Amino acid sequence: MGSGAYAGLFPLADVYAARDVDGKTFGEELERIGYKGEPRGTPTVGAYFEAHIEQGPILEAEKRTIGIVTGAQGQRWFEITLTGMEAHAGPTPMARRRDALVGAAEIVRTVNRIGHEFQPDACATVGMMQVHPNSRNVIPGRVFLTVDFRHPVDARLAAMDAALRAEAAAIADKCRLELELKQILDFKATPFDAGCVAAVRAGAERHGYSHRDIISGAGHDAVYVAKIAPAGMIFVPCEDGISHNEIENATLDDLAAGCQVLLHAVLDKAGAR
Amino acid sequence: MGSGAYAGLFPLADVYAARDVDGKTFGEELERIGYKGEPRGTPTVGAYFEAHIEQGPILEAEKRTIGIVTGAQGQRWFEITLTGMEAHAGPTPMARRRDALVGAAEIVRTVNRIGHEFQPDACATVGMMQVHPNSRNVIPGRVFLTVDFRHPVDARLAAMDAALRAEAAAIADKCRLELELKQILDFKATPFDAGCVAAVRAGAERHGYSHRDIISGAGHDAVYVAKIAPAGMIFVPCEDGISHNEIENATLDDLAAGCQVLLHAVLDKAGAR
Numbered sequence: 001m002g003s004g005a006y007a008g009l010f011p012l013a014d015v016y017a018a019r020d021v022d023g024k025t026f027g028e029e030l031e032r033i034g035y036k037g038e039p040r041g042t043p044t045v046g047a048y049f050e051a052h053i054e055q056g057p058i059l060e061a062e063k064r065t066i067g068i069v070t071g072a073q074g075q076r077w078f079e080i081t082l083t084g085m086e087a088h089a090g091p092t093p094m095a096r097r098r099d100a101l102v103g104a105a106e107i108v109r110t111v112n113r114i115g116h117e118f119q120p121d122a123c124a125t126v127g128m129m130q131v132h133p134n135s136r137n138v139i140p141g142r143v144f145l146t147v148d149f150r151h152p153v154d155a156r157l158a159a160m161d162a163a164l165r166a167e168a169a170a171i172a173d174k175c176r177l178e179l180e181l182k183q184i185l186d187f188k189a190t191p192f193d194a195g196c197v198a199a200v201r202a203g204a205e206r207h208g209y210s211h212r213d214i215i216s217g218a219g220h221d222a223v224y225v226a227k228i229a230p231a232g233m234i235f236v237p238c239e240d241g242i243s244h245n246e247i248e249n250a251t252l253d254d255l256a257a258g259c260q261v262l263l264h265a266v267l268d269k270a271g272a273r
Numbered sequence: 274m275g276s277g278a279y280a281g282l283f284p285l286a287d288v289y290a291a292r293d294v295d296g297k298t299f300g301e302e303l304e305r306i307g308y309k310g311e312p313r314g315t316p317t318v319g320a321y322f323e324a325h326i327e328q329g330p331i332l333e334a335e336k337r338t339i340g341i342v343t344g345a346q347g348q349r350w351f352e353i354t355l356t357g358m359e360a361h362a363g364p365t366p367m368a369r370r371r372d373a374l375v376g377a378a379e380i381v382r383t384v385n386r387i388g389h390e391f392q393p394d395a396c397a398t399v400g401m402m403q404v405h406p407n408s409r410n411v412i413p414g415r416v417f418l419t420v421d422f423r424h425p426v427d428a429r430l431a432a433m434d435a436a437l438r439a440e441a442a443a444i445a446d447k448c449r450l451e452l453e454l455k456q457i458l459d460f461k462a463t464p465f466d467a468g469c470v471a472a473v474r475a476g477a478e479r480h481g482y483s484h485r486d487i488i489s490g491a492g493h494d495a496v497y498v499a500k501i502a503p504a505g506m507i508f509v510p511c512e513d514g515i516s517h518n519e520i521e522n523a524t525l526d527d528l529a530a531g532c533q534v535l536l537h538a539v540l541d542k543a544g545a546r
Contacts, residue, residue: 056364073363077409087514089398089421090346090490091329094388101399102385108378115367125362126374127409129402136350136400136419146409148362217363241360241369 001026003221006043007228045229047196047269050222051262052233053250057241058214065257066204067214067235070197072223073123073150074157074189080107080168083178086133086141101131101140103175110167111147114160121215122160123150152215154189190223196232196269203234203264209257218243230269234261274299276494279316280501318502320469320542323495324531325506326523330514331487338530339477340487340508343470345496346396346423347430347462353380353441356451359406359414374404374413376448383440384420387433394488395433396423425488427462463496469505469542476507476537482530491516503542507534 001018004010016027030036054060059067084098108126115124125148132142147164151157165181172179204211214235216223222231236258239249274291277283289300303309327333332340357371381399388397398421405415420437424430438454445452477484487508489496495504509531512522 054364055361056366057360057369058364058366061369075363087330088328088491088516089396089400090348090423090492091327091331092396092490092514093329093331094385094392094396096330096334099385099398101381101402105378105381105385108374109382112367112372112375112378119367123362123365123367125372125410125412127362127404127411127413128407129374129404130407131400131402134401134403137398137421138400139398140400148410150363217365218361219363241365243361 003224007224009224009227012039043228045225047193047199047266048222048225048229048231049196049200049262049265049269050220050231050233051258052220052235053238053243053248054214054235055218055238055241055243059212059235059237060239060241062212063210064212065209065236065254066200066211066261068197068200068204068211069192069216069222069233069235070213071152071189071191072216072220072226073121073152074154075185075187076149076157076161076183077185078147078149078164079182079184080104080145080147081180082107082143082145082172082175083180084141084176085139087139089137089139092139097139098176099139100143100177103171103177104129104131104140104143104145106171106175107145107147107168110171111149111164114149114163114167117163118151118156118160121152122156123217124148124160150217152189152191157189187219190226192222192226192232193230196230196265199265199268200232200234200261202268203261206264207257207260209261232265234258234265276497280497282497282500285312316501318498320466320472320539321495321498321502321504322469322473322535322538322542323493323504323506324535325493325508326511326516326521327487327508328491328511328514328516332485332508332510333512333514335485336483337485338482338509338527339473339484339534341470341473341477341484342465342489342495342506342508343486344425344462344464345489345493345499346394346425347427348458348460349422349430349434349456350458351420351422351437352455352457353377353418353420354453355380355416355418355445355448356453357414357449358412360412362410362412365412370412371449372412373416373450376444376450377402377404377413377416377418379444379448380418380420380441383444384422384437387422387436387440390436391424391429391433394425395429396490397421397433423490425462425464430462460492463499465495465499465505466503469503469538472538472541473505473507473534475541476534479537480530480533482534505538507531507538
């Protein structure tokens, strides 16, 4: 939230009003601990660099030390509800069914196929599914599911979006289901500044670290700051791509290499000024 | 439970020990209300008839008054767990995923296809699905689902079972998932006694009621009693196939017709003795 508010993406009032699970607001808690300052006017940042574990499996699998992050994926999130007709699984003939889960399965398949079709770099995931009434001898009458699409090129992401809408409608039609499809997030792809990317590359090459260009799939402070200043990122490998988890792990050597590249990228950009 | 215990399918001790959601046992509650009698030795039943709403949509859709029930479907129930690898939906490339929901969707599709392939009379349903961790930006690591197969011919049901096992294994293999498949119910198909079926048919024809042969998809007392005595059933239409629900509905005329057929079937069998 800090970097998003700083970059002007989130209104300050919304950030202060955000509540945790206990109902406490972020603004009141900042005040309570003495950290609620005053906005300082327009930010002036020459360049912003951020070093991070990859949170994915690519660098580890390819045995590269440094990921030169060229930008962050755009994201579009959707919520889909399919409604058919709940009925007894025994006496209801196949031909008369309006089984919402059969339609939902086709959508999962379509989302996965779209992800594979829009390679390189597309990601497509159905992460949540809720089946109603979720009883073993009742034909599901309603299914809710979520779709998470990511791509570093906005036009490709828009094409994934269009493919989903067209195919979901066709599936609902074929399975005689009602379809409700809502887009709940539209985050544009963020290419990083060419000069910052070059500075990271130069840092990796100066030390002879193996490297590759990479896209950030997750959100980062640098992605928000990139809206108001030149920004870049350095990734290092992490074990099995696991993050936000107690077993998250990276080697000391890789972390040290990431710090070296960070230092030299900052010096590079500072010298250029 | 009463007819199942009477027919010797359920041990009496198991029935008495069954508990409701409040933890009360069936045996203690029978005793409390003065209904716990003593078993009377081997049952002697000349013939057993049961009249019932169809609990399905066929008679209503075809505008037939009487369903001549020729038997009850066999049932096989399965529980399937697919295990892959939970991972962040952003930085995890499509090609490296082990998405349990993608595999589960293929199983839903396969179950539905098997149901259509084994027509007439097959039913195949995935009624429950639980996705773990069920978060919109996490690739599902584990999915639990149930399969309900029904068919009036045991050999066909066995072939449906074999098809499921083979295809589920192939899907798990293709999607790089671990598969656990457990069969939790195996209830044989129960053809009703030819003499009882003929008596129901004669009753319907004597009154000129429109009729058709039909298979019972749900369980009934007659299905248990059929294990120890000649049994038959009469179905009448119900609105939209809905049952076990406050909106369950059947017309007075159809119910009266069902009673007429029941009466004449009983008289027929009694006269035959």
